[in-house]
Amino acid sequence: MSAEAPLIRARGLVKRFGALTAVDGVDFDVAKGEAFGFLGPNGAGKSSTMRMIGCVSPRSGGELTVLGLDPERDGPRIRSRLGVVPQQDTLDTELTVRENVVIYGRYFGLSRRDLQERARRLLEFVQLDERANDRVEPLSGGMKRRLTIARALVNDPDLLLLDEPTTGLDPQARHALWDRLFRLKQQGVTLVLTTHYMDEAEQLCDRLVIMDRGRIAEEGSPAELIRRLSTREVVELRFAEETPAVDAAVFNGLVARVEVLPDRILLYTDDGDALVPGAHERLHPQSVLVRRSTLEDVFLRLTGRTLVD
């Protein structure tokens, strides 16, 4: 972590909704220029954490500073320097693409003249310049998300918060969006995002925390987490009928760990190809796939559950 004060600092941060504790004492720092992710299944407390950082939802306990300020006291001042891409779109679909950016910019007190230029530049950045005068309604989900990102950048934010930015988008639209976010990262914009897609976390995050049931289970870079908490490769076995029981010991030390899931068996190993003949011989699977470990495997190891059901 850099010597500079972190942009976000949380210690023992708690969020309760009545009897439910959504965020149960989390600690984390986000440094300037970093792309930081919260990875976890639905209900892990990611969005609640984001809403506290965004100064929309008051914290129930613990410490939180954003841009060196207290969200409780300085909400408007902090929010004036944030860009927020919420989980659900908040666009007015009856207004045009440009109007949505301009109106949003007015909330920040920017002048109309200034906003004409900003809207032009931002819509070009998210490749919506040709749709500037069209109503938002008929745009695709991916376009609406890109518009939301353009809008979130209207105040040149110090910190961009993205809550599940690509949920519900088709693969092409997701890649288009990742590309834009990657460019922002290169320009030095600090990104904080939540996701339940491990590929998204691996693509975008310099550093991430894995959240489960309101707590932080692990923290590190994607590569580091995989190295530390999984093996290099995974052999996935699928079966025509019932999945058999397996003991790691039968593979003579080649297999570090076995996960038996309802639809498949995962064998964690450092050399997948070496394992394939033995696996065929002993278990008679219908299909065998050798792949590299992902954050999904890390998550499975930490929680015993898959990330996306």
Added chain:
Amino acid sequence: MPYAFRAYEYWLASYRRVWRGSVVTTALNPVLYLSALGIGLGRLVNRGPGLGVPYLDYVAPGILASTAMLIGAFESAYPVMSAIRWTRQFHAMLATPLRIRDTIAGHQLYVASRVGIASGLYLVVIAAFGAVHSWLAVFDFPVGILVGLAFAAPVTAMAAWLERDEGFNALFRFGVTPMFLFSGTFFPISRLPPVIRAIAWATPTWHGVDLLRHLTLGTAALWPSLGHVAYLVAWVVVGLRLAQRTFTNRLVQ
């Protein structure tokens, strides 16, 4: 620029799409009402024991009050629920420096503008029909806005509190429509049975109708008029406080 005006601009941008049709309707309505009720029905009513003034002059300020009520209630029902649930524009505002009270105030400013336009147009039409008796009628304009807000504020609170928009059906069916018909707009509430008269007396509509009628006919006395104003202001204040609470529960968890 105060934050509330930033939120107000959103509603203006949203209104700009429909303003032409809206202004034409707003100007045409009083002409239709005053022709049908004031002149048409009035010809029959004026043959009766009488209200002291021609029926046209009697009913015109009542319709102004009812219109202010309808606009205030309607513009705070579906549009507010939409900005919470469908366009989610209130959520967008709250991600910027704007606070809950700014989102409420911005919308109230918009409703005040809509009611203001309607009151102004009505006043011109009423004058054209020769139903204005006094210079006091210039106060119809701010009082019309006040009547609109006496409905806008509590309905805004309700819109944030409701789980589904079906609740508005009940509001209009059992609240707004009876108030439109029985709060002294078309006939004096003294003709109502005592219990219903008491209910009518408690509605902000009746206070608006009575005040606007006396202003337009030039019979307004100072203290009763201030009493009406105070009662209407109380509805605005209580409505806004409730709205602050229901908005907070709905938008900031």
